[in-house]
Amino acid sequence: MAARHDSKTRLLDAALKVVRTRGYNATRVEDICAEAGVTKGSFFHHFKSKDDLALAAVAHWIEMTGGFFAEAPYHAPADPLDRLLAYVDFRKSIIEGDIAEFTCLVGTMTQEIHESHPALRDACAASIFGHAATLEPDIEAAMRQRGIAPDWTPASLARHSQAVLQGAFILAKATGDRTVARESVDHLKRYIELLFASPFARKDRP
Amino acid sequence: MAARHDSKTRLLDAALKVVRTRGYNATRVEDICAEAGVTKGSFFHHFKSKDDLALAAVAHWIEMTGGFFAEAPYHAPADPLDRLLAYVDFRKSIIEGDIAEFTCLVGTMTQEIHESHPALRDACAASIFGHAATLEPDIEAAMRQRGIAPDWTPASLARHSQAVLQGAFILAKATGDRTVARESVDHLKRYIELLFASPFARKDRP
């Protein structure tokens, strides 16, 4: 176990875990080292500073979540709206276990560092909005397919879905209970269904 | 100026301002003192510790926001659904100015302290869910008046609205731009309109 040469990855994984639970500022370098089973020497061998690690951790997060969502089953349905709804279902289904396990690293960090660490904030933003952007093609396809020409854009709905999720995580942290988060995701799903189902939104209505 | 005897209030006001911008952990006691134009001695005369101040600041926040929303104009409309939609409009209209000015103190703090300070977390939760609860009567009245019997509860929609707002604030912090936040509030409003307008949700549909 704990082979040499993988300390860097283990530090990054540890950082994700610890920062997601404690937050960024409250996380000490030694907490991450302890979680990774590594010493400070190793930490500062791989990273110039704590902030440097944070940047790397966000990059690592983007890479991990990118793969995770790319391979998730929600892309299967043939219908684009079904894919979108399957995405929402999938997001709901992974709200499971410990808070740190389903919560978003970059959303958590953004709150703490948006004023003080512009570079880090931009990296967090790239993660959130990059992920949101992956939803746009399906939203746009669904709009075309259903003949809808609304006063909102695919991009704004994609961003809104991320807002709902981020907000749901906050409520979950406030209560210590996943239920309230799932509930909000249900509302998001209902919203999307209504957006595409409502006769008032259809081009072809009388 | 800066009469004696109001240091405590000035410290609380300063705490709201500084914590909303920097976050809780990154805020030093001396930052709050400087903002309040008061010294450390005064701080620790009024508060046992930084955590003690945090608790008092949340209580102060609950009191301030309680009065602010109670006196806001959105209660004017006679129709309960109109009141609810006016609330959403109002929330959108106050997303203005500096990020710290429209952002939520307790949402920010929750993220940082939910694991480490249970008492503080409960106080934050009380603020969020207490505010959400003020929306329930109007939601319920609107449901009755429009003859809607949906599969969601007034409480859950009230909580969802808070989730959207909290999430919108995160996106605003990530981009440094209010626009994304307002956009999400627009989606929330559209959702509520659809919920009450959709024939699929009506009791009296064929």
Add this chain to the structure above:
DNA sequence: CGATGCATACCGACTGGTCGGTCTGGCGTC
């Protein structure tokens, strides 16, 4: 009325612990 005493409000130098970051030395591997 002034003096005396006491409580509350406030000040700011200081302390003691904490934590990011450094440095020296060692171990394995090519």
Add this chain to the structure above:
DNA sequence: GACGCCAGACCGACCAGTCGGTATGCATCG
């Protein structure tokens, strides 16, 4: 034998909290 990788003692800045002190009411009594 040099170089990447790591260990952990150590340093120094920083900061929550302390402590001895001063200032300002506000009673009560002679």
